[in-house]
Amino acid sequence: MRRARSLAVVGMLLAGALGVISSTQTWIDVTLADGAQQTLAVPGSDAVPVLTPLSLAALALGAALSIVGRVLRYVLGVIALAIAGVVGVATAQVLFTLPVSATAATVSDATGISGVDAISDLVSSMSLTPWPAITLLAEVILAAAALFTLVTARRWQGSAGRKYRTSGDASTDASRPHDAIDSWDDLSRGADPTT
Template identity: 80%
Template sequence: MRRARSLAVVGMLGVGAVSVISSTQTWIDVTLSDGAQQPLAVAGSDAIPVLTPLSLAVLALAAALSIVGPVMRYILAALALAIAGIVGVATAQLLFTMPVSATAATVAEATGISGGDAAADLVASMALTPWPAVTLLAQILLAAAAAFTLVTARRWQGSAGRKYRTAAEAPADGSRPHDAIDSWDDLSRGDDPTA
Protein backbone atom coordinates (compact mmCIF):
# COMPACT_ATOMS: atom_id res chain seq x y z
CA MET A 1 0.00 0.00 0.00
CA ARG A 2 3.04 2.30 -0.05
CA ARG A 3 2.35 2.80 -3.76
CA ALA A 4 -1.24 3.85 -2.98
CA ARG A 5 -0.01 6.63 -0.70
CA SER A 6 2.48 7.79 -3.32
CA LEU A 7 -0.15 7.79 -6.06
CA ALA A 8 -2.57 9.83 -3.96
CA VAL A 9 0.05 12.36 -2.87
CA VAL A 10 1.61 12.77 -6.32
CA GLY A 11 -1.83 13.02 -7.94
CA MET A 12 -2.92 15.79 -5.57
CA LEU A 13 0.40 17.62 -5.92
CA GLY A 14 0.11 17.48 -9.71
CA VAL A 15 -3.45 18.80 -9.67
CA GLY A 16 -2.52 21.57 -7.25
CA ALA A 17 0.42 22.63 -9.43
CA VAL A 18 -1.64 22.61 -12.64
CA SER A 19 -4.39 24.62 -10.93
CA VAL A 20 -1.95 27.23 -9.61
CA ILE A 21 -0.41 27.58 -13.08
CA SER A 22 -3.88 27.77 -14.62
CA SER A 23 -4.91 30.58 -12.29
CA THR A 24 -2.19 32.79 -13.80
CA GLN A 25 -3.09 32.04 -17.44
CA THR A 26 -5.61 33.74 -19.72
CA TRP A 27 -9.01 32.05 -19.55
CA ILE A 28 -11.13 34.52 -21.51
CA ASP A 29 -10.28 36.99 -24.28
CA VAL A 30 -12.76 39.87 -24.13
CA THR A 31 -13.43 42.27 -26.99
CA LEU A 32 -15.01 45.55 -25.91
CA SER A 33 -17.68 47.40 -27.84
CA ASP A 34 -15.70 50.67 -27.69
CA GLY A 35 -13.73 49.68 -30.79
CA ALA A 36 -10.47 48.81 -29.04
CA GLN A 37 -8.32 46.57 -31.23
CA GLN A 38 -6.57 44.70 -28.44
CA PRO A 39 -8.73 42.16 -26.56
CA LEU A 40 -8.59 42.10 -22.78
CA ALA A 41 -7.10 38.97 -21.21
CA VAL A 42 -8.98 37.66 -18.17
CA ALA A 43 -6.81 35.44 -15.98
CA GLY A 44 -8.17 32.38 -14.23
CA SER A 45 -7.79 34.03 -10.83
CA ASP A 46 -9.96 36.93 -12.04
CA ALA A 47 -12.58 34.67 -13.59
CA ILE A 48 -12.78 32.46 -10.47
CA PRO A 49 -11.36 34.33 -7.45
CA VAL A 50 -11.19 31.22 -5.23
CA LEU A 51 -9.04 29.31 -7.73
CA THR A 52 -5.62 30.40 -6.46
CA PRO A 53 -6.21 29.98 -2.70
CA LEU A 54 -7.93 26.62 -3.13
CA SER A 55 -5.18 25.41 -5.47
CA LEU A 56 -2.58 26.33 -2.87
CA ALA A 57 -4.67 24.51 -0.27
CA VAL A 58 -4.53 21.37 -2.43
CA LEU A 59 -0.73 21.57 -2.47
CA ALA A 60 -0.70 21.86 1.32
CA LEU A 61 -3.17 18.98 1.70
CA ALA A 62 -1.04 16.76 -0.50
CA ALA A 63 2.11 17.55 1.47
CA ALA A 64 0.34 16.89 4.77
CA LEU A 65 -1.19 13.66 3.45
CA SER A 66 2.28 12.19 3.12
CA ILE A 67 2.92 12.33 6.89
CA VAL A 68 -0.41 12.18 8.73
CA GLY A 69 -2.02 9.26 10.52
CA PRO A 70 -5.13 7.30 9.55
CA VAL A 71 -7.81 9.66 10.89
CA MET A 72 -6.31 12.76 9.28
CA ARG A 73 -6.03 10.94 5.94
CA TYR A 74 -9.82 10.75 5.79
CA ILE A 75 -10.24 14.39 6.81
CA LEU A 76 -7.73 15.63 4.23
CA ALA A 77 -9.24 13.45 1.50
CA ALA A 78 -12.71 14.82 2.32
CA LEU A 79 -11.35 18.39 2.13
CA ALA A 80 -9.72 17.63 -1.22
CA LEU A 81 -13.02 16.23 -2.48
CA ALA A 82 -14.82 19.39 -1.35
CA ILE A 83 -12.25 21.61 -3.09
CA ALA A 84 -12.60 19.56 -6.28
CA GLY A 85 -16.36 20.08 -6.10
CA ILE A 86 -16.19 23.83 -5.48
CA VAL A 87 -13.61 24.60 -8.16
CA GLY A 88 -15.04 22.02 -10.57
CA VAL A 89 -18.57 23.42 -10.40
CA ALA A 90 -17.34 27.02 -10.78
CA THR A 91 -15.15 26.06 -13.74
CA ALA A 92 -17.90 24.03 -15.44
CA GLN A 93 -20.33 26.91 -15.00
CA LEU A 94 -17.87 29.30 -16.64
CA LEU A 95 -17.01 26.80 -19.37
CA PHE A 96 -20.58 26.04 -20.38
CA THR A 97 -22.40 29.33 -19.73
CA MET A 98 -19.62 31.92 -20.15
CA PRO A 99 -21.13 34.50 -17.79
CA VAL A 100 -20.13 38.11 -18.41
CA SER A 101 -19.75 38.50 -14.64
CA ALA A 102 -16.49 36.50 -14.87
CA THR A 103 -14.97 39.39 -16.82
CA ALA A 104 -16.36 42.23 -14.69
CA ALA A 105 -13.21 42.86 -12.62
CA THR A 106 -10.92 42.96 -15.65
CA VAL A 107 -13.30 45.17 -17.66
CA ALA A 108 -13.72 47.53 -14.71
CA GLU A 109 -9.95 47.78 -14.27
CA ALA A 110 -9.38 48.48 -17.97
CA THR A 111 -12.22 50.96 -18.45
CA GLY A 112 -12.77 52.44 -15.03
CA ILE A 113 -16.46 51.58 -15.30
CA SER A 114 -17.73 49.27 -12.59
CA GLY A 115 -21.05 47.68 -11.93
CA GLY A 116 -22.39 44.48 -13.43
CA ASP A 117 -24.74 46.04 -16.01
CA ALA A 118 -22.33 48.76 -17.13
CA ALA A 119 -19.49 46.28 -17.61
CA ALA A 120 -21.78 43.84 -19.42
CA ASP A 121 -22.82 46.59 -21.86
CA LEU A 122 -19.17 47.14 -22.78
CA VAL A 123 -18.47 43.48 -23.67
CA ALA A 124 -18.93 42.83 -27.39
CA SER A 125 -17.64 39.24 -27.44
CA MET A 126 -15.83 36.68 -25.34
CA ALA A 127 -13.65 33.75 -26.39
CA LEU A 128 -12.48 30.98 -24.07
CA THR A 129 -8.94 29.60 -24.09
CA PRO A 130 -8.21 25.91 -23.29
CA TRP A 131 -7.32 26.69 -19.64
CA PRO A 132 -10.84 26.33 -18.18
CA ALA A 133 -11.11 22.85 -19.74
CA VAL A 134 -7.66 21.93 -18.38
CA THR A 135 -8.72 23.11 -14.92
CA LEU A 136 -11.98 21.16 -15.06
CA LEU A 137 -10.08 18.01 -16.00
CA ALA A 138 -7.65 18.65 -13.13
CA GLN A 139 -10.56 18.91 -10.68
CA ILE A 140 -11.96 15.60 -11.93
CA LEU A 141 -8.53 14.05 -11.32
CA LEU A 142 -8.44 15.63 -7.85
CA ALA A 143 -11.83 14.13 -7.03
CA ALA A 144 -10.56 10.73 -8.23
CA ALA A 145 -7.39 11.03 -6.10
CA ALA A 146 -9.46 12.03 -3.05
CA ALA A 147 -11.88 9.12 -3.58
CA PHE A 148 -8.90 6.76 -4.04
CA THR A 149 -7.48 8.05 -0.75
CA LEU A 150 -10.78 7.48 1.06
CA VAL A 151 -10.92 3.90 -0.22
CA THR A 152 -7.29 2.93 0.38
CA ALA A 153 -6.11 5.08 3.33
CA ARG A 154 -7.00 2.45 5.90
CA ARG A 155 -4.52 -0.01 4.40
CA TRP A 156 -1.60 2.40 4.07
CA GLN A 157 1.49 1.55 6.06
CA GLY A 158 2.38 3.66 9.08
CA SER A 159 3.01 7.28 8.32
CA ALA A 160 6.40 8.90 7.99
CA GLY A 161 5.23 11.25 10.72
CA ARG A 162 5.67 8.68 13.47
CA LYS A 163 9.21 9.93 14.10
CA TYR A 164 7.65 13.29 15.08
CA ARG A 165 5.39 11.89 17.77
CA THR A 166 5.89 13.19 21.29
CA ALA A 167 7.22 11.22 24.20
CA ALA A 168 3.67 11.07 25.57
CA GLU A 169 2.76 8.83 22.63
CA ALA A 170 5.67 6.46 23.25
CA PRO A 171 4.91 3.03 24.73
CA ALA A 172 4.30 3.34 28.46
CA ASP A 173 5.93 0.04 29.31
CA GLY A 174 9.36 1.20 28.09
CA SER A 175 9.52 -1.65 25.60
CA ARG A 176 11.63 0.30 23.14
CA PRO A 177 15.37 0.83 23.65
CA HIS A 178 16.70 4.00 25.26
CA ASP A 179 18.19 6.20 22.51
CA ALA A 180 20.14 9.47 22.23
CA ILE A 181 16.98 11.57 22.15
CA ASP A 182 15.85 9.98 25.41
CA SER A 183 19.24 10.86 26.93
CA TRP A 184 18.78 14.52 25.95
CA ASP A 185 15.28 14.44 27.44
CA ASP A 186 16.76 13.03 30.65
CA LEU A 187 19.26 15.91 30.74
CA SER A 188 16.45 18.44 30.20
CA ARG A 189 14.62 17.03 33.21
CA GLY A 190 17.80 17.26 35.29
CA ASP A 191 18.48 13.51 35.34
CA ASP A 192 21.94 12.09 34.71
CA PRO A 193 21.64 9.92 31.56
CA THR A 194 24.89 8.11 32.40
CA ALA A 195 23.57 6.79 35.71
Protein backbone atom coordinates in the same frame (compact mmCIF):
# COMPACT_ATOMS: atom_id res chain seq x y z
CA MET B 1 -0.22 0.04 0.23
CA ARG B 2 2.79 2.36 0.19
CA ARG B 3 2.04 2.98 -3.48
CA ALA B 4 -1.56 3.98 -2.66
CA ARG B 5 -0.38 6.79 -0.37
CA SER B 6 2.06 7.98 -3.03
CA LEU B 7 -0.63 8.01 -5.72
CA ALA B 8 -3.00 10.03 -3.55
CA VAL B 9 -0.29 12.53 -2.58
CA VAL B 10 0.94 12.95 -6.17
CA GLY B 11 -2.64 13.39 -7.43
CA MET B 12 -3.37 16.15 -4.93
CA LEU B 13 -0.04 17.90 -5.54
CA LEU B 14 -0.50 17.70 -9.33
CA ALA B 15 -4.03 19.10 -9.15
CA GLY B 16 -2.98 21.90 -6.81
CA ALA B 17 0.00 22.83 -8.98
CA LEU B 18 -2.12 22.88 -12.15
CA GLY B 19 -4.66 25.09 -10.39
CA VAL B 20 -2.02 27.57 -9.24
CA ILE B 21 -0.42 27.70 -12.70
CA SER B 22 -3.83 28.06 -14.35
CA SER B 23 -4.77 30.98 -12.11
CA THR B 24 -1.97 33.03 -13.68
CA GLN B 25 -2.83 32.16 -17.29
CA THR B 26 -5.31 33.79 -19.66
CA TRP B 27 -8.71 32.08 -19.58
CA ILE B 28 -10.82 34.49 -21.63
CA ASP B 29 -9.97 36.98 -24.37
CA VAL B 30 -12.51 39.81 -24.27
CA THR B 31 -12.99 42.29 -27.12
CA LEU B 32 -14.59 45.58 -26.11
CA ALA B 33 -16.98 47.53 -28.32
CA ASP B 34 -15.27 50.82 -27.50
CA GLY B 35 -14.40 51.95 -31.01
CA ALA B 36 -10.80 50.74 -30.71
CA GLN B 37 -11.89 47.10 -30.42
CA GLN B 38 -9.57 46.74 -27.43
CA THR B 39 -8.83 43.14 -26.42
CA LEU B 40 -8.31 42.24 -22.76
CA ALA B 41 -6.86 39.04 -21.33
CA VAL B 42 -8.79 37.70 -18.31
CA PRO B 43 -6.61 35.53 -16.04
CA GLY B 44 -7.98 32.51 -14.22
CA SER B 45 -7.74 34.28 -10.87
CA ASP B 46 -10.21 36.91 -12.12
CA ALA B 47 -12.54 34.44 -13.86
CA VAL B 48 -12.72 32.20 -10.76
CA PRO B 49 -11.58 34.19 -7.70
CA VAL B 50 -11.40 31.11 -5.44
CA LEU B 51 -9.03 29.29 -7.81
CA THR B 52 -5.72 30.50 -6.34
CA PRO B 53 -6.44 30.06 -2.61
CA LEU B 54 -8.14 26.69 -3.03
CA SER B 55 -5.39 25.42 -5.33
CA LEU B 56 -2.82 26.40 -2.71
CA ALA B 57 -4.94 24.58 -0.14
CA ALA B 58 -4.90 21.46 -2.35
CA LEU B 59 -1.10 21.65 -2.48
CA ALA B 60 -0.97 21.89 1.30
CA LEU B 61 -3.37 18.95 1.65
CA GLY B 62 -1.20 16.83 -0.61
CA ALA B 63 1.91 17.63 1.42
CA ALA B 64 0.13 17.00 4.73
CA LEU B 65 -1.35 13.73 3.49
CA SER B 66 2.13 12.28 3.22
CA ILE B 67 2.69 12.45 7.01
CA VAL B 68 -0.67 12.33 8.81
CA GLY B 69 -2.22 9.41 10.67
CA ARG B 70 -5.35 7.43 9.83
CA VAL B 71 -8.05 9.80 11.14
CA LEU B 72 -6.59 12.88 9.47
CA ARG B 73 -6.34 11.02 6.16
CA TYR B 74 -10.13 10.87 6.06
CA VAL B 75 -10.46 14.53 7.10
CA LEU B 76 -8.02 15.65 4.39
CA GLY B 77 -9.77 13.44 1.82
CA VAL B 78 -13.13 15.07 2.57
CA ILE B 79 -11.62 18.58 2.43
CA ALA B 80 -9.91 17.80 -0.90
CA LEU B 81 -13.20 16.48 -2.29
CA ALA B 82 -14.96 19.70 -1.22
CA ILE B 83 -12.25 21.84 -2.87
CA ALA B 84 -12.55 19.83 -6.09
CA GLY B 85 -16.31 20.34 -6.04
CA VAL B 86 -16.21 24.10 -5.44
CA VAL B 87 -13.50 24.87 -7.98
CA GLY B 88 -14.86 22.32 -10.46
CA VAL B 89 -18.36 23.83 -10.46
CA ALA B 90 -17.02 27.39 -10.80
CA THR B 91 -14.72 26.33 -13.64
CA ALA B 92 -17.48 24.41 -15.42
CA GLN B 93 -19.70 27.51 -15.33
CA VAL B 94 -16.99 29.53 -17.06
CA LEU B 95 -16.21 26.74 -19.52
CA PHE B 96 -19.77 25.91 -20.56
CA THR B 97 -21.72 29.16 -20.11
CA LEU B 98 -19.00 31.82 -20.45
CA PRO B 99 -20.74 34.39 -18.23
CA VAL B 100 -19.90 38.07 -18.58
CA SER B 101 -19.48 38.20 -14.78
CA ALA B 102 -16.25 36.17 -15.17
CA THR B 103 -14.73 39.10 -17.05
CA ALA B 104 -16.12 41.86 -14.82
CA ALA B 105 -13.03 42.44 -12.67
CA THR B 106 -10.66 42.74 -15.65
CA VAL B 107 -13.01 44.96 -17.68
CA SER B 108 -13.67 47.20 -14.66
CA ASP B 109 -9.94 47.60 -14.03
CA ALA B 110 -9.31 48.54 -17.66
CA THR B 111 -12.27 50.86 -18.23
CA GLY B 112 -13.49 52.00 -14.83
CA ILE B 113 -16.97 50.79 -15.70
CA SER B 114 -18.63 48.51 -13.18
CA GLY B 115 -21.86 46.55 -13.04
CA VAL B 116 -22.63 43.42 -15.00
CA ASP B 117 -25.23 45.13 -17.23
CA ALA B 118 -22.87 47.97 -18.19
CA ILE B 119 -20.05 45.52 -18.86
CA SER B 120 -22.39 43.33 -20.97
CA ASP B 121 -23.10 46.35 -23.16
CA LEU B 122 -19.37 47.08 -23.49
CA VAL B 123 -18.25 43.52 -24.40
CA SER B 124 -18.56 42.70 -28.10
CA SER B 125 -17.05 39.18 -28.02
CA MET B 126 -15.41 36.65 -25.72
CA SER B 127 -13.32 33.59 -26.52
CA LEU B 128 -11.95 30.87 -24.24
CA THR B 129 -8.41 29.56 -24.09
CA PRO B 130 -7.65 25.91 -23.16
CA TRP B 131 -6.93 26.79 -19.51
CA PRO B 132 -10.47 26.38 -18.14
CA ALA B 133 -10.58 22.85 -19.58
CA ILE B 134 -7.15 22.07 -18.09
CA THR B 135 -8.34 23.36 -14.72
CA LEU B 136 -11.49 21.26 -14.87
CA LEU B 137 -9.31 18.22 -15.60
CA ALA B 138 -7.15 19.14 -12.59
CA GLU B 139 -10.24 19.21 -10.37
CA VAL B 140 -11.28 15.79 -11.66
CA ILE B 141 -7.80 14.53 -10.71
CA LEU B 142 -8.16 16.13 -7.27
CA ALA B 143 -11.58 14.52 -6.75
CA ALA B 144 -10.21 11.13 -7.86
CA ALA B 145 -7.24 11.46 -5.47
CA ALA B 146 -9.59 12.43 -2.63
CA LEU B 147 -11.93 9.49 -3.29
CA PHE B 148 -8.96 7.14 -3.59
CA THR B 149 -7.72 8.42 -0.23
CA LEU B 150 -11.09 7.83 1.41
CA VAL B 151 -11.33 4.30 0.01
CA THR B 152 -7.78 3.13 0.70
CA ALA B 153 -6.58 5.17 3.72
CA ARG B 154 -7.38 2.41 6.21
CA ARG B 155 -4.92 0.04 4.54
CA TRP B 156 -2.00 2.48 4.36
CA GLN B 157 1.02 1.79 6.50
CA GLY B 158 1.67 3.92 9.60
CA SER B 159 2.39 7.59 9.13
CA ALA B 160 5.80 8.75 8.02
CA GLY B 161 5.91 10.79 11.23
CA ARG B 162 6.52 7.57 13.24
CA LYS B 163 10.25 8.23 13.38
CA TYR B 164 9.64 11.61 15.08
CA ARG B 165 7.71 10.22 18.04
CA THR B 166 9.25 10.21 21.50
CA SER B 167 10.50 6.98 22.98
CA GLY B 168 7.27 6.56 24.97
CA ASP B 169 5.25 6.52 21.76
CA ALA B 170 7.56 4.46 19.55
CA SER B 171 7.01 0.91 20.69
CA THR B 172 8.30 -1.76 18.34
CA ASP B 173 5.49 -3.81 16.86
CA ALA B 174 6.19 -7.52 17.28
CA SER B 175 4.22 -8.32 14.11
CA ARG B 176 6.79 -6.71 11.84
CA PRO B 177 10.54 -7.14 11.42
CA HIS B 178 13.01 -4.87 13.21
CA ASP B 179 14.16 -2.33 10.60
CA ALA B 180 16.90 0.30 10.34
CA ILE B 181 14.71 3.04 11.84
CA ASP B 182 14.02 0.85 14.87
CA SER B 183 17.77 0.29 15.27
CA TRP B 184 18.40 4.03 15.24
CA ASP B 185 15.61 4.51 17.78
CA ASP B 186 17.19 1.85 20.01
CA LEU B 187 20.53 3.62 19.74
CA SER B 188 18.89 6.96 20.62
CA ARG B 189 17.44 5.38 23.76
CA GLY B 190 20.88 4.14 24.79
CA ALA B 191 20.45 0.49 23.82
CA ASP B 192 23.04 -1.24 21.69
CA PRO B 193 21.15 -2.58 18.65
CA THR B 194 24.03 -4.92 17.72
CA THR B 195 23.68 -7.11 20.82
